[in-house]
Amino acid sequence: MAQYGFYVDLNACIGCKACQMACKDRAGNEPGMNWRRVLEVGGGDWQKVGQAWVPDVFAYFVPTACHHCSNPPCLPVCPTAAISKDSNGIVKIDVEQCIGCHYCEWACLWGAPVFYEEQGIVNKCDFCKDIVDAGGSPACVEACPMRAMEWGDVEELRARHPEATFQIVPLADPQDFQPNALYKANTAAGERVGTILNQEEI
């Protein structure tokens, strides 16, 4: 069985949210609901030295969506078995089966499932299953103006980008869920640890 995954080079990401908007447009999501979001992470401060201001400031962006985990925490907690993994490892919610109980939402460490109040269901990134099954690319990947995103079999992505990791601040520790998102870490931060700067946008 294949396992699809995402790869993002965080040194090339400019935080433009083209991926988020392409996803939003395909899903037809109202404001406040996003299957893909872009976190702005950063920190540091300033020093007045003589007449000058000297920054010790850094920032980077982390586009994030469902990681289509190999061992997804959302799947076993679904009481109606609405969540499944397909032959490409895509974690999919069958919205016809979903009763909107929120369990998957609570189980996910990264906030990927989104609750739809009006419909009383949960839905999330489905890896653009219809498009990739037809031979295309996920909407987010093909939207990236910096060509910073890739998708494919996660082992191939890992082989192509051996330095890629999931250990990126501020993404939660994956425990044993095996998320299938890979990131090339932004080098600007160095040893400094940032915080999310755009809470109101996500």
Added chain:
Amino acid sequence: MSIHEDTNLLNQLNQATLSRRSFLQWSAATGAAALLTSNVNLVNGLYPLEQALAAAGDIQVIPTGCAHNCGGRCVLKAHVQDGIIIRITSDTDRPDDPLDPQLRACVRGRSYRRRVYAPDRLKSPLRRTGPRGSGLYEEISWEEAVDTVAENLIRVKETYGNSAIYSHYATGGGSTTAGSGTAARLLDLFGGRLGYYNNYSWACVQVATPTVYGTQNTGQSRLDWLNSKLILMWGWNPAEMIDGTNTMYFVKQARAAGAKTIVIDPRHTMSAVGLADEWIPIRPGTDTAMMAAMAYVLITEGLIDENFVNTYALGFDADHMPAGYENAESFKAYILGESDGVPKTPAWAEEYTGVPADTIARIGREYGTTKPAMLYQGYGIQRRAYGEQVVRMGCVLPALTGNIGIPGGWASGIAFAIGGESAPGAGFPSVANAVPYSVPSYMYTDAVLRGAEMGRADGVRGLAEGEETLPTGIKLLYNAAGNCLANQHGNINRTKEILADESLAEFIVVHEQFLTPSAKFADIILPACTFMETFGMTGNWKYGPSRVLLPKVIEPLYGTKSDYAIAAMIAERLGIYDEYTEGGKTEEDWYNQWIQTLTTDNAAVYGDAEAFTARGSMTVPYTENPPVAFADFIADPVANPLTTPSGLVEIFSPALAAMNKPEEIPAIPKFIVEWDSPWSPEAENYPLQAIGNHYMHRVHSTLDNIDWMDEAFPQRVFINPADATERGIQEGDMVRIWNDRGAMIIPARVTPRIMPGVVNIPQGAWYTPDADGVDRRGCVNVLTSERPSPLALGNTQQTMMVQVEKV
């Protein structure tokens, strides 16, 4: 009645979208994959994947584009089902060749169906029922509306003459059948109108660049950036303002090819994050001081390209001054302080710029010793009190280092690209404007207020000999697809008063899609459709040689009409319908005619009409080793002189010297302390500098009302923690920002990603005053000044001091 929001349609559409897109699988999708072939093989303009998906879902995918006034012109593809746009994609599965990269759209284009179907679209012609600016209107018929417009055009023409009619700079419509061009064509056929020169983007840079180089064509293909070893991105933020589709991608490629990039900007911009190796924050309006100090380092450390300044330039030192100005102040004398006693040392510049002296010296040395190197000027730094100076100084540094006319170098200035960075276009045949006069666009309100007193000193052009002033002020404003009438013009509270006075502009007509702050001053509003609801074409701006066809994707909503069709209705009342429409041509007729013209005259670029129409867009692929601006001049300056009066790079401009206003228009570029700056009296009450960047939320003011964009990039003021703490302001607090010209209350974003002492209020938000006249949306022009720059008479909307407090 007043305007009501028809949320019903939007709800219906959203439900339709949700059910079709999110919750139903395309049952035939798997089978459709069989349609795929390995080769790109266009059928009816669709790539195999799109065919497959369309076949699977009974969806039509129509290639179109994004036609607004950023620097990009991207491909959009409208997925249409039952006459409704249900999804928008971009330049998807055609090969993404670095020499012919896909034209991938940003959030602005990707959110476009939310704009087409926005609940606040104007749906009917409107007549004003309250005071101008109140937004109170009643619906009237198209016939009544265009009759009223025609009557007023005829009345004003007969009473005051055609020079009392004015159509302001407007860029909301980027399609050939939309926007101000349709109004200009109408008015020119009607006998003419008062013209304007300059625009809100490039006023100073368009005037200042030729004072050094004699031309605007000082740049070259983006592909040449891959030859550079160092790129100083000076106030240049292509990631946010979109300086051409793919410009940020070319910067990425230049870095991959070995260029070091340094962003110099008060803000830690998206470009600073994703495109740069280093960020140097600098106080707004002090760029010229840092550049002068870099020149000091180059001179005192022996890093001047002596051959260049001696052979190719005028006025570097006392030995190279023009005839008649032998004893005037040379550039070198100014920099070393020989003429004014103030050496322009890095320590001197530190006080103004806030950049450490050793950093300035280091950047000066890096620029002086790394070859080839680019100093790329953004345009925000020239929308300032003395915007001419930073442009000229930015053009002098490449001369001092010999970075002109060589691959990987950059002459700076406005930098329109030579050599194939433009694709041939087509549009309406031009009509001469019979009125000879024009005014600087940034002084249009003056032409309303006191036009009959305005003469040459106010920048009026076209006055005959013996004629001292314009014959009349503006009495009729015709504004098609533009928000510069009020929202985007400096000092909105002043503009409001002028526009509200019905004894000045007696009649105001607006074509619009939404009730914008400018539209609220109209006497008659004519509801226009978006470019997706008619036929048109768009093409490249500064970079990106492309032409994008804009076929009609859906029928016009609510019976709205294209700007062209609206103007044609008025032309009919004015008795010039046949001239206007060339015998009744529709938008589609023109569209087909333009395609024929392009494919006949430029078959090598566009192929045949059928192929062009099928693909929907065409780009001119790049060629390796693109030509470099001024290479011929460098090869032989005698045989190929510049078009400046001296034929040389004019570090010293005799033409500027002859103007005899050395304090504000010096012959050599100088750092001039701005009015409304930390060193001016305004700083006492208003200690913070404010700027208004081009925001991802909008294209200028277009898209400000779109909820998806509000979510992604909300409007707020960006303030450094040091300034926020001093004022007790925390992240998300509502704050009041004000100066003598106006006030606003908006949320604060407290972020280290902006320099202390500087706040950023992204430009383009729609002015929304409360009962006390305090803007609640964050239109930066509440705070800006209408004062023009001294030489270009251009906009100075980045120069302002403000105070901020928690409310």
